[in-house]
Amino acid sequence: MKYPIGAIKKYNSYGNRGMGLESDIGESNRYYLVNDIAIIHKKPTPITIAKVDYPSRLEAVIKEGYFRTPSTTDYNGIYKGKYIDFEAKETTHKTSFPLENIHKHQINHLKSIYKHGGIGFIIVRFTSLNKTFLLTIEDLLEFINGTTRKSIPFEYFETKGYIIKDKYNPRIDYLEIIDQLYFKGGNNGK
Amino acid sequence: MKYPIGAIKKYNSYGNRGMGLESDIGESNRYYLVNDIAIIHKKPTPITIAKVDYPSRLEAVIKEGYFRTPSTTDYNGIYKGKYIDFEAKETTHKTSFPLENIHKHQINHLKSIYKHGGIGFIIVRFTSLNKTFLLTIEDLLEFINGTTRKSIPFEYFETKGYIIKDKYNPRIDYLEIIDQLYFKGGNNGK
Numbered sequence: 001m002k003y004p005i006g007a008i009k010k011y012n013s014y015g016n017r018g019m020g021l022e023s024d025i026g027e028s029n030r031y032y033l034v035n036d037i038a039i040i041h042k043k044p045t046p047i048t049i050a051k052v053d054y055p056s057r058l059e060a061v062i063k064e065g066y067f068r069t070p071s072t073t074d075y076n077g078i079y080k081g082k083y084i085d086f087e088a089k090e091t092t093h094k095t096s097f098p099l100e101n102i103h104k105h106q107i108n109h110l111k112s113i114y115k116h117g118g119i120g121f122i123i124v125r126f127t128s129l130n131k132t133f134l135l136t137i138e139d140l141l142e143f144i145n146g147t148t149r150k151s152i153p154f155e156y157f158e159t160k161g162y163i164i165k166d167k168y169n170p171r172i173d174y175l176e177i178i179d180q181l182y183f184k185g186g187n188n189g190k
Numbered sequence: 191m192k193y194p195i196g197a198i199k200k201y202n203s204y205g206n207r208g209m210g211l212e213s214d215i216g217e218s219n220r221y222y223l224v225n226d227i228a229i230i231h232k233k234p235t236p237i238t239i240a241k242v243d244y245p246s247r248l249e250a251v252i253k254e255g256y257f258r259t260p261s262t263t264d265y266n267g268i269y270k271g272k273y274i275d276f277e278a279k280e281t282t283h284k285t286s287f288p289l290e291n292i293h294k295h296q297i298n299h300l301k302s303i304y305k306h307g308g309i310g311f312i313i314v315r316f317t318s319l320n321k322t323f324l325l326t327i328e329d330l331l332e333f334i335n336g337t338t339r340k341s342i343p344f345e346y347f348e349t350k351g352y353i354i355k356d357k358y359n360p361r362i363d364y365l366e367i368i369d370q371l372y373f374k375g376g377n378n379g380k
Contacts, residue, residue, distance in 0.1 A: 062255035081307025117271025
């Protein structure tokens, strides 16, 4: 049985628990939750279960399972009454972000969210440059529709994206940017 | 390692795929999605992975995993620009719905969603009576706060809940009720 390569990478990244973008977003989401600012959760990794053992009445152990391709993005929730939806990715590339890092159906999902009045975006970290950007689905689609390139140049993130500065708590305060864009009548506001 | 009993029941219910409330909601959500009415998905079952084998470079098999207690409800998404969040449960009881079927943190989650301007509810099917109800989080909380009972009487669903009629497509059109409650200035509308 085949499984998506992305899923393996994701699983392997568990070895780095406590580090990395996923962990930073997780801690930021906990900060938002505990302080009653927003309710945003990461969805569990989808797994197809093929075999379960029951060593005792109160114990179930999955003995055979396979990673599935996720049908949506990893994160969603609610902030100031608005539906929020995003995908987060790290890249070691220095000059561009390869689009193959995001499934086409995830981009289509974000596009639908936008059409239905939600706020959709991607968070991309260039690990070698130690820079993290938020790029709205509107600007992501503008890039994709205007090019045949297979990757987004770093300059596009500098021009159209919004840099997320490292903070102590929350570690990456992406809602600060969402605030400016959608709730304070910024240029890109709706 | 212990796992939540609810998780096993959920897993066992996979044997009944194609039947039951989960399947009806899944098909209804696909109908909403395909017809561009709403984007509502079921979250994957959360699993802690303990061991993975790689029989080949392109294959990963989970060899040991455990069910985790979900931290939120099973379903969320967006409808007419509003954040939607709900939990769905079946019961074979005929006179009441035991509250132990819903984790306390799931009720608290729905309460927070409501506070943040989202639409939260539960869908409960009394399988022996073949009746399915939608109960808003507002009415669920009103019941819980006014009683020490460990189950919600069937009459409470008849009085405060909204019956979801079986249809051909979508099978259970719960958004029809959400429409009446929140988008058409109904009595319970916001």
